[in-house]
Amino acid sequence: MEIAVSYLKSKYTPEETIEKIEKSQADFIHMDLMDGIFVKKKNDDLNYHMNLVRKAIKPLDIHLMMNDPKEAIEILAKIKPKLISIHIEIASVEENLNVIRDLKIETGLAINPETKIEKLQPFLSKIDQVLVMSVHPGEGGQAFLEEVIPKLVWLKNYREENHLHYKIAIDGGINDQTIQKVKSYVDVAISGSYICMNEDFDKQIALLK
Numbered sequence: 404m405e406i407a408v409s410y411l412k413s414k415y416t417p418e419e420t421i422e423k424i425e426k427s428q429a430d431f432i433h434m435d436l437m438d439g440i441f442v443k444k445k446n447d448d449l450n451y452h453m454n455l456v457r458k459a460i461k462p463l464d465i466h467l468m469m470n471d472p473k474e475a476i477e478i479l480a481k482i483k484p485k486l487i488s489i490h491i492e493i494a495s496v497e498e499n500l501n502v503i504r505d506l507k508i509e510t511g512l513a514i515n516p517e518t519k520i521e522k523l524q525p526f527l528s529k530i531d532q533v534l535v536m537s538v539h540p541g542e543g544g545q546a547f548l549e550e551v552i553p554k555l556v557w558l559k560n561y562r563e564e565n566h567l568h569y570k571i572a573i574d575g576g577i578n579d580q581t582i583q584k585v586k587s588y589v590d591v592a593i594s595g596s597y598i599c600m601n602e603d604f605d606k607q608i609a610l611l612k
């Protein structure tokens with residue numbers, strides 16, 4: 404299992420947090436961007452976030468909580484992210500996945516806790532990762548929602564039955580307890596406050612792995 408670290412909620416400044424993630428055993432930096440429409444919070448100053456990670460060596464995984472992410476995708480391509488996830492709940496899923504793919508960036512689809520997993524079905528043979536939200540998107544530090552676990556089971560079975568290759572990622576409320584409930588289904592665990600609200604990032608990452 405790989406670990407992606409979200410710097411959304413941290414006891415350090417974003418600059419310090421990125422530096423600490425860079426020095427850690429983390430596999431990815433997870434960037435959360437919100438438009439104030441898809442979710443209440445707004446943190447989509449792209450220049451600011453792009454500058455934060457400009458010198459980073461770790462691969463970047465971007466999670467766009469945005470209704471209309473096309474322009475952001477085109478701008479963010481400049482920093483060569485490894486993967487960009489958009490949400491299945493937005494209007495133009497297919498179009499935005501094509502934009503990401505055409506930029507030679509891996510494609511991800513994120514799904515909110517209340518959205519039915521079957522909604523993803525038409526896209527599963529064409530994407531690189533499914534990001535299952537285990538909190539309502541918008542804030543770091545929320546409690547893990549157990550009811551999303553059946554989605555992980557479904558995704559793993561569906562992948563096997565159909566010989567597909569997408570990765571399964573979980574995002575929200577991941578800590579040393581909740582990871583136990585999901586670790587046999589996920590390829591990537593995204594964790595924010597459990598890591599970044601502590602001094603020793605590697606100690607927290609080791610507890611997850």
Ligand code: DX5
Nearest residue numbers: 540541543544575576595596
């Ligand atoms: C929630 C974000 C998550 C969040 C994870 O909207 O997508 O990536 O920052 O943070 P924790 O691990 O604190 O729930």
Ligand code: ZN
Nearest residue numbers: 409435466574
């Ligand atoms: Zn996220």
